[in-house]
Amino acid sequence: MKQLKLPTLKFYTGKSLIIHSVLVALGMGISAFQLIKLNKVKNYNLSLASRSVKVDVVAMPKLSLPELKELAKVKGQIDGDISEPKADPAPKDTTPDTGKEFIKKTETKPKKSLSDLLKQYSDKSVGTSKKKKSKKQLKGSNGQKEISAKMRNKLKDLVYAGNKINDGTSLYGDNGGESAGILQEFSEKIPDAIRPQWKLPSYLIDKDLRCRIRIYLSANGKLLRSEIIESSGDSEYDNRALKAVKETRFPAPPETVSKQAARGDIVLGFPL
Amino acid sequence: MFSKLLFIVTFVLSTLSLSAQDNLTVVAVGDAELEQQKITFVSKGLSNELGKQVKSILENDFSFYKNTFKVMNSSDYEGAKFDDFDFYKKKGLSYVIDLSFSGNPLVAEAKIINVSQKGASGSFKKSIFKENLRTLAHELSNDIYKSIIGKDSIFQSKIIFVSDTGSTRRNPFKELYIMDFDGKNTRKLTNHRGTVIGPAISLDGKQVLYSLIRGGNKKRNVNLYVMDLATRKSSLLSSRRGLNTGAVFSPKPGKVILTLSHQGNAEIYEMDINTKEARRLTKSYAPDVDPSINVQGTKLAFLSGRPGKPMIYTMDPSGLEKSVKRVSFIGQFNATPRFNPTGDEIAFSSWLDNRFDIFRINADGTGLYRLTKDFGSNEDPxxxxxxxxxxxxxxxxxxxxxxxxxxxxxxxxxxxIGQVTKGFGNCITPRWSK
Structure with a gap:
């Protein structure tokens, strides 16, 4: 007679331990997965909301309009000086591949949103005791080092311009939702960069001419190609529009839409 | 099997092509800015005194449009033949106005030479009389401008203003004057020996409104007068108790819009010039003053103290408190909102940095820009x-x-651009004819 081997306690504890640990792992795995999904949705909603909220700087303008124009001109010159020497010595920059490397570089730097920066500025106290001041100053200077000069200038411009309403754009449902919103938002910055170069003599104005130019931008905002997809019928009008495009220093597209920008998804309408 | 494979391949390819569809984003760059074009007024061998004056008036007029035209000194181009287009093109000129003066009475002829189109694009003749040389020169100037740009210029417009020239501390008074837009041809309009405030000129330029504070120790009521510019005769329009000020002509014939305070605090009314009946437009416990109406008559801008501080509001003047919308939200003390002719911009003055400065805002509240800075205290745009x-x-x-x-x-x-009045006392409250 075979003796039934009764399962020992050891056997049961071992097996139950394994089963329980598997269950716990499964439970944790599922909840972690849910959390990731929730965070994704939350971040998406947050980015959507931040792009659709209007930001008004509510203060009387400190600089007059002629001064703002001068500032924009000077800034353009400074930006130009930064970008131009890069273009010439490194012929590699003309190919879009180098652009991808550029993207990788920027991804390592933590990107600060405007709200975070404003929070930082508001955290700085004004006129506290000496001891506290020195501490806060250190903190402030550390914080400021992280902000690029470009971002600081942007904030300064916002304060100077005063009562400039920043358009909240998105909440478009079609064409791939989030990325279309970002592309639209980026595209709307382009007219401000082109407008100073877009000039016509009096005999071409009020003629209801219209042309459309498709632009291909690299990841750092350099114009790769431009083509007229809709001519106005007047060659001088078209040439002036092309000239304005070629003379413009375009802003760099955000990473998520750099592919679309390089693919020529942006079309500029002169005047619309 | 093969057909299945074919089906799969075509299905995959078609979905791929769908995803690779061109989703082009079109962005409007907007209207182009007018490019500054070089222009010169050439008159070979000009010796006629009147002709010289006409030429200098034309040059001065066009120089106001700094961003559109750069008026070049004609002495550099007098040597060339008037159809030497290559020479003009090399010099960077866009337009050459060939002036010739001949005959008695003098007749001025202006030929507009369009350099890029290599031909004359227009020609105007005008008889010049010494008595109203400036007016005729301005007319010729406007003809040339309109032919090039396609719109009327400011060359024939007038500005009315109040000045205290001639008044002394013992005997102070402010009278109404009218002058050409370039500051010349100043003529006195009133002689009340009181204080004229808040003038306005009608759209056709034929009538003028103003309020008067009479001198002397009598009880001061601010009354409204209307004057016909042709006859220089003024008649009392409104003498209700309190204020009858800030009047502007409504585009509706025979109506003016003004501030009256006979019913308590200052409110804005529309008044008929003939019947003197007043229709109330605003109703609030706070003062509502300084009306300004757009050329179409569809929008009224005014200053109201209802939010606590004087702020700019717009409304529809066809009804009482109709579509009242707040336009300005900041500023310690905003004053004198004025519409531009198309009614989409409002210029106003505001107290900032211990003085007044001129600001500009769109009628919907966007696009607030500061226009003057470090330029004294600037008011009444x-x-x-x-x-x-x-x-x-x-x-x-x-x-x-x-x-x-x-x-x-x-x-x-x-x-x-420049100073328009000089050595004429204190010149205030300018109003430009539209």
């Missing part, structure tokens, strides 16, 4: 008839006890 310029009064301090106010003209972007 008024738009030109083409909406490109703003005239305003600016106060300069001369000494600890003395300051003088004069009228200046700037572009609507804040670039000051």
């Amino acid at each position: 008024t738009y030109s008839n083409d909406g490109q310029f703003i005239a305003f009064s600016s106060q300069r301090v001369i000494s600890r006890t003395q300051a003088v106010q004069n009228i200046y003209i700037m572009t609507r972007d804040g670039e000051v």
